[in-house]
Amino acid sequence: MSKEITSRLQDYSQWYNDLVLKGELADYSAVRGCMVIKPYGFALWENMRDVLDRKFKDTGHVNAYFPLLVPKSLFEAEEKNAEGFAKECAVVTHYRLKTDPEKHGKLMVDPEARLEEELIIRPTSEAIIWNTYKGWIQSYRDLPLLINQWANVMRWEMRTRLFLRTAEFLWQEGHTAHATSEEAVAETVQMLDVYADFVEKYMALPVIKGVKTESERFAGAVDTYCIEALMQDGKALQAGTSHFLGQNFAKAFDVKFSDKNNKLDYVWATSWGVSTRLIGALVMAHSDDDGLILPPKIAPLQVVIVPIYKGDEQRGMIKEVMAPVVKMLKELGISVKYDDSDNSRPGWKFAEYEKKGVPVRIAVGARDLENNVVEVARRDTKEKMSVSMDGIAFYVKTLLDEIQLHMFEKARIYRDEHITKVNTWDEFVNTLETKAGFVSAHWDGTAETEATIKEKTKATIRCIPLNNEQESGKCILTGKPSTQRVLFAQAY
Amino acid sequence: MSKEITSRLQDYSQWYNDLVLKGELADYSAVRGCMVIKPYGFALWENMRDVLDRKFKDTGHVNAYFPLLVPKSLFEAEEKNAEGFAKECAVVTHYRLKTDPEKHGKLMVDPEARLEEELIIRPTSEAIIWNTYKGWIQSYRDLPLLINQWANVMRWEMRTRLFLRTAEFLWQEGHTAHATSEEAVAETVQMLDVYADFVEKYMALPVIKGVKTESERFAGAVDTYCIEALMQDGKALQAGTSHFLGQNFAKAFDVKFSDKNNKLDYVWATSWGVSTRLIGALVMAHSDDDGLILPPKIAPLQVVIVPIYKGDEQRGMIKEVMAPVVKMLKELGISVKYDDSDNSRPGWKFAEYEKKGVPVRIAVGARDLENNVVEVARRDTKEKMSVSMDGIAFYVKTLLDEIQLHMFEKARIYRDEHITKVNTWDEFVNTLETKAGFVSAHWDGTAETEATIKEKTKATIRCIPLNNEQESGKCILTGKPSTQRVLFAQAY
Numbered sequence: 008m009s010k011e012i013t014s015r016l017q018d019y020s021q022w023y024n025d026l027v028l029k030g031e032l033a034d035y036s037a038v039r040g041c042m043v044i045k046p047y048g049f050a051l052w053e054n055m056r057d058v059l060d061r062k063f064k065d066t067g068h069v070n071a072y073f074p075l076l077v078p079k080s081l082f083e084a085e086e087k088n089a090e091g092f093a094k095e096c097a098v099v100t101h102y103r104l105k106t107d108p109e110k111h112g113k114l115m116v117d118p119e120a121r122l123e124e125e126l127i128i129r130p131t132s133e134a135i136i137w138n139t140y141k142g143w144i145q146s147y148r149d150l151p152l153l154i155n156q157w158a159n160v161m162r163w164e165m166r167t168r169l170f171l172r173t174a175e176f177l178w179q180e181g182h183t184a185h186a187t188s189e190e191a192v193a194e195t196v197q198m199l200d201v202y203a204d205f206v207e208k209y210m211a212l213p214v215i216k217g218v219k220t221e222s223e224r225f226a227g228a229v230d231t232y233c234i235e236a237l238m239q240d241g242k243a244l245q246a247g248t249s250h251f252l253g254q255n256f257a258k259a260f261d262v263k264f265s266d267k268n269n270k271l272d273y274v275w276a277t278s279w280g281v282s283t284r285l286i287g288a289l290v291m292a293h294s295d296d297d298g299l300i301l302p303p304k305i306a307p308l309q310v311v312i313v314p315i316y317k318g319d320e321q322r323g324m325i326k327e328v329m330a331p332v333v334k335m336l337k338e339l340g341i342s343v344k345y346d347d348s349d350n351s352r353p354g355w356k357f358a359e360y361e362k363k364g365v366p367v368r369i370a371v372g373a374r375d376l377e378n379n380v381v382e383v384a385r386r387d388t389k390e391k392m393s394v395s396m397d398g399i400a401f402y403v404k405t406l407l408d409e410i411q412l413h414m415f416e417k418a419r420i421y422r423d424e425h426i427t428k429v430n431t432w433d434e435f436v437n438t439l440e441t442k443a444g445f446v447s448a449h450w451d452g453t454a455e456t457e458a459t460i461k462e463k464t465k466a467t468i469r470c471i472p473l474n475n476e477q478e479s480g481k482c483i484l485t486g487k488p489s490t491q492r493v494l495f496a497q498a499y
Numbered sequence: 500m501s502k503e504i505t506s507r508l509q510d511y512s513q514w515y516n517d518l519v520l521k522g523e524l525a526d527y528s529a530v531r532g533c534m535v536i537k538p539y540g541f542a543l544w545e546n547m548r549d550v551l552d553r554k555f556k557d558t559g560h561v562n563a564y565f566p567l568l569v570p571k572s573l574f575e576a577e578e579k580n581a582e583g584f585a586k587e588c589a590v591v592t593h594y595r596l597k598t599d600p601e602k603h604g605k606l607m608v609d610p611e612a613r614l615e616e617e618l619i620i621r622p623t624s625e626a627i628i629w630n631t632y633k634g635w636i637q638s639y640r641d642l643p644l645l646i647n648q649w650a651n652v653m654r655w656e657m658r659t660r661l662f663l664r665t666a667e668f669l670w671q672e673g674h675t676a677h678a679t680s681e682e683a684v685a686e687t688v689q690m691l692d693v694y695a696d697f698v699e700k701y702m703a704l705p706v707i708k709g710v711k712t713e714s715e716r717f718a719g720a721v722d723t724y725c726i727e728a729l730m731q732d733g734k735a736l737q738a739g740t741s742h743f744l745g746q747n748f749a750k751a752f753d754v755k756f757s758d759k760n761n762k763l764d765y766v767w768a769t770s771w772g773v774s775t776r777l778i779g780a781l782v783m784a785h786s787d788d789d790g791l792i793l794p795p796k797i798a799p800l801q802v803v804i805v806p807i808y809k810g811d812e813q814r815g816m817i818k819e820v821m822a823p824v825v826k827m828l829k830e831l832g833i834s835v836k837y838d839d840s841d842n843s844r845p846g847w848k849f850a851e852y853e854k855k856g857v858p859v860r861i862a863v864g865a866r867d868l869e870n871n872v873v874e875v876a877r878r879d880t881k882e883k884m885s886v887s888m889d890g891i892a893f894y895v896k897t898l899l900d901e902i903q904l905h906m907f908e909k910a911r912i913y914r915d916e917h918i919t920k921v922n923t924w925d926e927f928v929n930t931l932e933t934k935a936g937f938v939s940a941h942w943d944g945t946a947e948t949e950a951t952i953k954e955k956t957k958a959t960i961r962c963i964p965l966n967n968e969q970e971s972g973k974c975i976l977t978g979k980p981s982t983q984r985v986l987f988a989q990a991y
Contacts, residue, residue, distance in 0.1 A: 037573055037630050038566045038618065046561035046646060053562065069538035070545065074530045075567075075620075075651055075667050076589070079596070081529055083606045093596040097568070098608050099620065100592045102655040104571070104585040114575045116590050116617055125608055126530065128567075128591065128620075138529050148842065154538060159567055159651065163594040175567050350640065 012362070014296045019240045026290050027169045030299040030363050040167035040174030044283065047363065050307035052177065052283060056157065058209055058305070059179065059281070062201050068153040068181060073135050075159075076126035081134045085259035091226020092130040095163040097174075099126040128161040133227065133252070133278060136182045137260040144184060144274055147266050151194070152184040160282075170287035171244075171499050178282035184274045186266065188253070191275035192230075195251040198279040199232045202247035210285065211302040211414035212236050212292050213422050214246055215445070215494065217470025222454050225278075229253035235469045235494070237422045238291040241443025243469045243496035246288055249279035287499070292418055293387075299364030300387050302414050303407040310336060310343040310403060311360045315353045315372035322347055328376055328396075332369075335400035341407065361386060366410050367403055387414055428492070435483045435495070439464055445496050449489035451482035460484055466495045504854070506788045511732045518782050519661045522791040522855050532659035532666030536775065539855065542799035544669065544775060548649065550701050550797070551671065551773070554693050560645040560673060565627050567651075568618035573626045577751035583718020584622040587655040589666075591618040620653040625719060625744070625770060628674045629752040636676060636766055639758050643686070644676040652774075662779035663736075663991050670774035676766045678758065680745070683767035684722075687743040690771040691724045694739035702777065703794040703906035704728050704784050705914050706738055707937070707986065709962025714946050717770075721745035727961045727986070729914045730783040733935025735961045735988035738780050741771035779991070784910055785879075791856030792879050794906050795899040802828060802835040802895060803852045807845050807864035814839055820868055820888075827892035833899065853878060858902050859895055879906055920984070927975045927987070931956050937988045941981035943974035952976055958987040 012029060013021040027033050032048030044052065060070070076099060083089040103120035107113040129135065136154075143149060157179045164172050181198060185191040199216055206212050214234035224231045228250040236246045257263070257273035265271050293300040303309050312333065314325040326347060336343045346356055353370065360368055370382040381399060384391045387410050394402055425444025429435045438446050450456060450468065460483075461467050471493045480489050504521060505513040519525050524540030536544065552562070568591060575581040595612035599605040621627065628646075635641060649671045656664050673690060677683040691708055698704050706726035716723045720742035728738045749755070749765035757763050785792040795801050804825065806817040818839060828835045838848055845862065852860055862874040873891060876883045879902050886894055917936025921927045930938050942948060942960065952975075953959050963985045972981050 034631065034634070036566045037570055037627065038568050041566035041568065043566065043631050044564040046563045049563045050561065052564075069542065071538045071541045072536040072544075072669065074528045074533035074535065075653070076530050076533065078529055079606060082596075083604070086604060089596075089606060093598075093606055096594065096596050097591045097618070098593040098596065099589045100608065101590040102588065104574075104581075104588050104590065104619070106585075112575070112578060114571060114581060114585055116592065126589070127596070135529065139526065139535050142526070161567070177564065 012296060012298060015239065022296070023287075023291060024169060026294050026299055027287075030290070032286065032290070032299075033169050035169075038174070040164060042169050042173050044177070047307055048286065051286060051289075051301070051305060054305040054307065055205075055209070055285060056179070059201075059205055060157075062205060063155050063179075063181065066153075066197060066201060068155045068183075071154050071156055072158070073132050073139060073156060075129060077129050077132075077135045079125045079127060081138050082127045084134060084138075085227050085256055087255070088131075088133055088227030092162070096130060097128040097161045097163055099128065129158070130160055130162045131278075131280075132156065132158070132160075132180055133182065133256050134260075137256040137262060137276070140182075140184055140274070141260050141262045144262055144264050146264055147186050150184055150186045150264060150274065151190065153181075153194075154183065155179055155181040168287070170283055170290070172284075176283045178280050180278060180280040183277045184257075184262070185277070186264065186275070188275050191253075191277050192251050195230070195232055195249045195277045195279070198277070199234065199247070199249040202249065202279070202281055203234050206234060206236065206246050206285070207415065209302065209304045210289050210292075211304075211411055211418060212246070212288065213415065213419040215470065215472055217472040217475075217494065219248075219470060220454070220457060220468045220493070222457055223467065225250045227252060227255050229255065232473075233470055235445075235496075236288055236292060237418075237425055237444060237496075238288070238499065239421070240291075241425055241497075243445065243498040244284075244288045244291070245469070245498065246285060247279070247281040250277060252276035252278060293414055294364065297358075298362030300414070301364035301366060303366040303411045306364065306366050307342070308344055308363075308365050309341050309407055310367045310369065311356075311365045312343065312345045312369045312371065313353050313356050313360075314345075314347045315370060316347070317373075321373050325371055325373070325376065329371060332396070332399055336403060339400055339404050341400075341404060366407060369399075369403075385410055387417075426494075429483065430480065432483050436464060439466055439495075439497065443497065445469065445494045447492045447494055448483045449480035449491075450493050451485050451487035451489055456482060456484050460495070465497050467498055469494045469496050469498060504788060504790060507731065514788070515779075515783060516661060518786050518791055519779075522782075524778065524782070524791075525661050527661075530666070532656060534661050534665050536669070539799055540778065543778060543781075543793070543797060546797040546799065547697075547701070547777060548671070551693075551697055552649075554697060555647050555671075555673065558645075558689060558693060560647045560675075563646050563648055564650070565624055565631060565648060567621060569621050569624075569627045571617045571619060573630050574619045576626060576630075577719050577748055579747070580623075580625060580719030584654070588622060589620040589653045589655055591620065621650070622652055622654045623770075623772075624648065624650070624652075624672055625674065625748050626752075629748040629754060629768070632674075632676055632766070633752050633754045636754055636756050638756055639678050642676055642678045642756060642766065643682065645673075645686075646675065647671055647673040660779070662775055662782070664776075668775050670772050672770060672772040675769045676749075676754070677769070678756065678767070680767050683745075683769050684743050687722070687724055687741045687769045687771070690769070691726065691739070691741040694741065694771070694773055695726050698726060698728065698738050698777070699907065701794065701796045702781050702784075703796075703903055703910060704738070704780060705907065705911040707962065707964055709964040709967075709986065711740075711962060712946070712949060712960045712985070714949055715959065717742045719744060719747050720770075721747065724965075725962055727937075727988075728780055728784060729910075729917055729936060729988075730780070730991065731913070732783075733917055733989075735937065735990040736776075736780045736783070737961070737990065738777060739771070739773040742769060744768035744770060785906055786856065789850075790854030792906070793856035793858060795858045795903045798856065798858055799834070800836055800855075800857050801833050801899055802859045802861065803848075803857045804835065804837045804861045804863065805845050805848050805852075806837075806839050807862055808839070809865075813865050817863055817865070817868065821863060824888070824891055828895060831892055831896050833892075833896060859898060861891075861895075877902055879909075918986070921975065922972070924975050928956060931958055931987075931989065935989065937961065937986045939984045939986055940975045941972035941983075942985050943977050943979035943981055948974060948976050952987070957989050959990055961986045961988050961990060
């Protein structure tokens with residue numbers, strides 16, 4: 008086949024790119040580091056977005072929209088945040104083009120249309136949002152403020168990869184304001200739980216919830232909570248973050264509220280986000296050498312029916328018999344496509360839908376009709392079953408649930424098998440080299456040690472797991488005392 | 500009241516701004532010409548977007564996402580399009596900030612991080628999309644390509660107004676590719692019909708469908724179709740456009756396809772869009788001096804119930820009686836809020852929900868309960884009715900439909916009364932000055948005459964109505980022969 012996919016073993020990185028491109032999720036664009044999300048990939052994102060949006064609204068949040076551009080003076084107001092993002096900012100400096108007098112038919116930036124103050128394309132929106140909140144918050148009655156935004160953001164990364172690291176990406180960013188520190192921390196943890204629940208139940212991807220070390224913290228946060236997932240090559244991927252921002256942004260933008268006793272205090276803040284990066288995680292965690300494997304709950308297409316016929320009479324007959332099945336599946340809320348297009352042969356169609364990760368394929372020929380059966384193939388295990396036409400729609404509905412659970416279980420077992428406890432430096436290095444995955448080890452708690460370990464092994468501390476077991480031990484690098492293990496891994 | 504709204508008669512423009520700000524639809528931002536869409540305004544936009552998105556999908560379109568930034572060389576490829584937008588482009592020239600050595604704690608653009616090629620923030624996406632389509636279209640089998648994108652765009656307008664004209668706005672832009680001119684024209688007209696149907700049925704706003712003259716055409720289009728609505732001050736507002744682009748973009752980006760006979764030809768294109776500007780139209784067309792009046796079908800909140808009680812016992816009793824009503828309304832798919840908050844008095848709540856344009860308000864006190872009635876007030880006519888509790892939910896459902904129809908009828912009658920046929924220059928000028936609205940008049944068909952009329956009266960040709968009656972006459976300005984009337988108006 009011309010559209011072959013590189014195997015994982017041969018070249019994991021190329022395998023991933025092949026899946027994204029040939030699975031029609033995304034395409035490269037003319038703009039450095041920016042991708043086009045193709046209709047099939049976007050339908051997947053829409054499904055993910057709709058579930059998350061419902062969860063945000065169910066937990067009391069509302070959506071709004073804030074400007075794309077951030078004036079430099081606002082951008083630099085919270086110093087740590089500004090420092091963290093300054094090196095990857097796309098900057099708007101002019102607001103007009105004009106005809107180039109030296110090149111016929113070409114345009115040039117009009118030097119007379121220089122902005123008085125440069126505008127940054129938001130890499131994240133804390134600055135513009137907290138500057139706005141200043142006008143919206145006066146009293147405890149205005150709190151909590153629970154707002155989310157679905158938006159595009161831009162971070163000028165030097166090395167980019169489709170979905171995983173692109174200069175522009177789509178995401179949602181929640182920005183909440185609270186009267187107390189406790190309430191803000193509770194919100195931070197609640198949203199981490201929302202993310203974990205979504206990624207596990209819908210993306211079929213088990214995650215570890217934890218807190219980042221200071222070095223890995225979001226610029227401007229007091230604490231960054233995260234969910235970490237494991238990919239098939241044993242590398243970790245941060246799937247979502249929820250930040251407790253303390254009063255940092257309230258102080259930078261002077262946002263105070265009067266409490267019930269008329270006492271003025273700075274507002275407490277959180278922010279939390281997940282992005283189209285999740286699609287990269289989804290692809291890497293589940294797929295195989297034949298293509299994507301998508302979890303039924305968010306797959307753009309759940310079932311495809313491919314009739315196998317000779318001539319128009321058989322084609323018509325099969326279509327007639329299958330029409331009520333299609334109808335019934337739709338009534339059960341299942342997305343289904345009946346593909347009897349004449350453009351390509353069944354074998355080609357099978358490969359195509361496998362590549363695109365459609366969870367269930369039903370094939371049906373004239374002989375099957377005589378026997379009142381169809382052939383049902385599941386994408387995840389590649390099992391094929393001959394199934395009676397009686398009650399086929401309910402069979403498929405149950406099968407989709409089964410596939411969803413099985414995909415999660417498979418990923419969970421793989422993940423659990425790839426959490427290795429080590430106690431010495433040699434074990435640590437050896438585990439990373441031979442097995443990868445998460446390595447649970449003692450660390451002396453210093454940023455220096457963390458940096459040295461990263462330099463020597465490329466492994467970073469992914470998180471200190473929530474409700475971490477307290478256990479005394481010695482740092483694998485320095486031998487200094489430690490009270491708990493943390494999770495290391497090489498990561499995307 | 501402190502949050503008073505300026506009356507329409509006193510200052511129409513200030514009335515509009517008051518509605519947007521005090522109705523909590525939007526707020527000004529720190530970025531010149533860019534606004535913040537507040538949660539209430541965004542909920543309205545979500546409702547509008549969801550209806551439109553369903554209509555696009557029902558007509559075979561899929562969503563995708565293309566990059567925000569357009570390299571200058573692509574931007575200028577289609578000359579007319581580039582010329583049309585060059586003067587309002589936000590231009591990214593650098594990709595990094597650095598610490599300003601002369602100002603402690605401040606950042607500056609890093610002069611060493613200048614882009615080789617400037618990037619334009621999309622004012623519209625034809626260029627980046629047709630450059631992408633080049634890689635997606637080879638054969639007639641790849642056509643039609645029916646793609647839509649929901650996105651933010653930026654046009655650096657000098658004079659901005661909330662929703663109506665903002666530097667950044669949200670919109671959708673459909674970009675389709677076809678094998679024949681006929682098919683592309685049919686798509687253009689189909690999408691105009693989708694827009695007209697949406698604006699009339701959901702926004703309760705009657706529109707006139709037509710074609711733009713050459714001067715008012717989209718830059719790069721062969722023909723621009725539009726829907727035009729009338730505001731309460733007699734000015735017209737373009738509510739949506741659908742463009743037949745011919746082969747202009749296919750030629751600029753060299754997008755060819757081979758037909759069934761293996762003959763190569765350029766692809767035919769359309770593009771079509773509506774934006775958050777529609778919210779401005781909605782506000783201006785229906786509201787009154789007490790606040791917004793929102794059509795039930797897209798109102799973020801359709802019904803509010805305000806109990807009138809003294810003490811906790813009455814409060815609890817009314818809540819208990821009304822709970823099944825709230826439940827029943829929700830079961831009927833109606834959004835409802837039961838507001839028994841102690842923060843404010845009923846009268847203040849009434850004014851607040853009036854200002855926000857909630858279509859139906861139900862007030863209920865202890866006396867009402869004894870009589871088994873509630874007071875129902877409709878926002879559009881301000882009528883109040885005492886209604887039996889028996890079957891109240893169905894009554895409200897019917898009332899919401901009635902309000903939707905009544906709002907449309909009221910706007911239609913106003914619009915129809917403001918289409919004036921004139922035959923002389925004096926009548927034309929006089930009508931614009933005393934009555935405004937659409938003026939139906941003969942025009943000699945030249946851009947010069949059109950420009951002169953605009954200069955003298957600020958009126959432009961809004962459109963040549965579709966299926967326009969052919970009638971010979973004389974141009975109101977030049978007296979030259981004309982074969983049909985066109986619609987003039989002053990416009991937003």
